[in-house]
Amino acid sequence: MKVFLTGATGFVGSQVLQDLLEKGHQVRCLVREGSQGKLRVWEGVEIAVGDVLGPESLREKLRGCQAAIYLVGIIREFPRKGITFDRLHYQGARNVMEAANEQEVSRFLHMSALGARAGAPSCYHQTKYMAEEYLKESGLAYTIFRPSVIFGPKDEFVNLLARMIQKAPLVPVVGDGKYKLQPVALENVSQSFVRALEMPETVGKAYEVAGPEKLEYNQVLDIIGEALGRRVRKLHFPLSLMRPLVAGLEKFPSFPLTREQLIMLQEENVGDERPFFQDFGIVPLTFREGIARYIKRRG
Ligand SMILES: NC(=O)c1ccc[n+]([C@@H]2O[C@H](COP(=O)([O-])OP(=O)(O)OC[C@H]3O[C@@H](n4cnc5c(N)ncnc54)[C@H](OP(=O)(O)O)[C@@H]3O)[C@@H](O)[C@H]2O)c1
Numbered sequence: 001m002k003v004f005l006t007g008a009t010g011f012v013g014s015q016v017l018q019d020l021l022e023k024g025h026q027v028r029c030l031v032r033e034g035s036q037g038k039l040r041v042w043e044g045v046e047i048a049v050g051d052v053l054g055p056e057s058l059r060e061k062l063r064g065c066q067a068a069i070y071l072v073g074i075i076r077e078f079p080r081k082g083i084t085f086d087r088l089h090y091q092g093a094r095n096v097m098e099a100a101n102e103q104e105v106s107r108f109l110h111m112s113a114l115g116a117r118a119g120a121p122s123c124y125h126q127t128k129y130m131a132e133e134y135l136k137e138s139g140l141a142y143t144i145f146r147p148s149v150i151f152g153p154k155d156e157f158v159n160l161l162a163r164m165i166q167k168a169p170l171v172p173v174v175g176d177g178k179y180k181l182q183p184v185a186l187e188n189v190s191q192s193f194v195r196a197l198e199m200p201e202t203v204g205k206a207y208e209v210a211g212p213e214k215l216e217y218n219q220v221l222d223i224i225g226e227a228l229g230r231r232v233r234k235l236h237f238p239l240s241l242m243r244p245l246v247a248g249l250e251k252f253p254s255f256p257l258t259r260e261q262l263i264m265l266q267e268e269n270v271g272d273e274r275p276f277f278q279d280f281g282i283v284p285l286t287f288r289e290g291i292a293r294y295i296k297r298r299g
Contacts, residue, residue: 054095085123109143112131148182148183148184162227183210
């Protein structure tokens with residue numbers, strides 16, 4: 001099948017691209033001008049230079065494809081550069097959905113996020129939800145994926161925490177750290193996208209994509225510490241202190257937390273993972289097993 005893939009240079013997209021090629025698909029990657037160098041040149045890959053925010057040029061780029069995959073997303077806004085949740089999660093997705101419809105692309109796989117719902121407190125989740133709703137009304141043969149935090153060798157989440165655990169004597173934790181996450185392995189997520197292309201029974205469905213364990217943030221830190229052979233000493237900061245601090249510092253891109261992320265952490269990020277693993281016939285990888293493959297003891 002010829003698949004139109006957006007986000008192929010990213011953390012999730014590079015794995016999805018590799019898995020699509022291994023399954024024998026032809027892949028046309030939409031890559032932004034200047035990002036071509038991030039993509040390895042593989043047999044079976046066609047590069048289409050473009051932007052999901054440029055609806056005019058998108059139409060032609062989807063011509064001849066049988067499926068489209070939307071993986072573009074951001075975790076942090078930079079409004080002065082035009083990088084906003086509304087533009088990338090909603091408008092960009094809508095542009096690709098419209099182009100897919102015009103080109104009669106029969107299948108559409110959409111990356112949303114766990115927690116996307118009407119009235120969500122974060123803009124991240126609201127805009128993911130808006131794209132889901134648009135897709136449901138689009139007439140496309142869609143499948144929606146809503147992952148919790150995804151872990152894998154080049155992730156930002158686990159690698160950032162591992163660096164903190166290694167370098168800092170105390171690891172900062174927002175509030176009591178008892179809020180839960182359900183980390184899911186990149187390879188499990190990627191497998192599901194590739195399998196969905198050949199599973200018409202997944203059309204019209206939205207899946208909560210989460211790992212086999214619901215872990216408190218404190219446990220996530222301890223498991224990473226175990227993999228590194230270090231005991232994690234935590235320093236808990238009350239939310240009342242963190243809110244103004246984050247509001248003041250989030251404008252610095254090197255500050256690792258934004259108000260949006262604070263809202264999302266607090267509201268937890270867990271769901272029912274069973275339909276996902278059952279329907280796709282995927283064996284879940286646990287967080288401990290998965291990170292042991294790339295987080296290593298040093299010294
Ligand atoms: N990672 C997680 O834990 C997680 C959890 C839940 C949901 N998700 C969702 O999964 C998706 C992929 O996440 P990720 O972690 O792989 O993100 P990522 O590594 O930041 O990749 C984002 C991709 O989007 C591309 N992109 C950005 N703006 C674009 C534009 N205007 N036009 C075309 N492409 C554009 C980037 O291309 P450039 O190389 O040009 O920047 C990159 O390929 C996102 O929708 C995210 O919300 C991720």
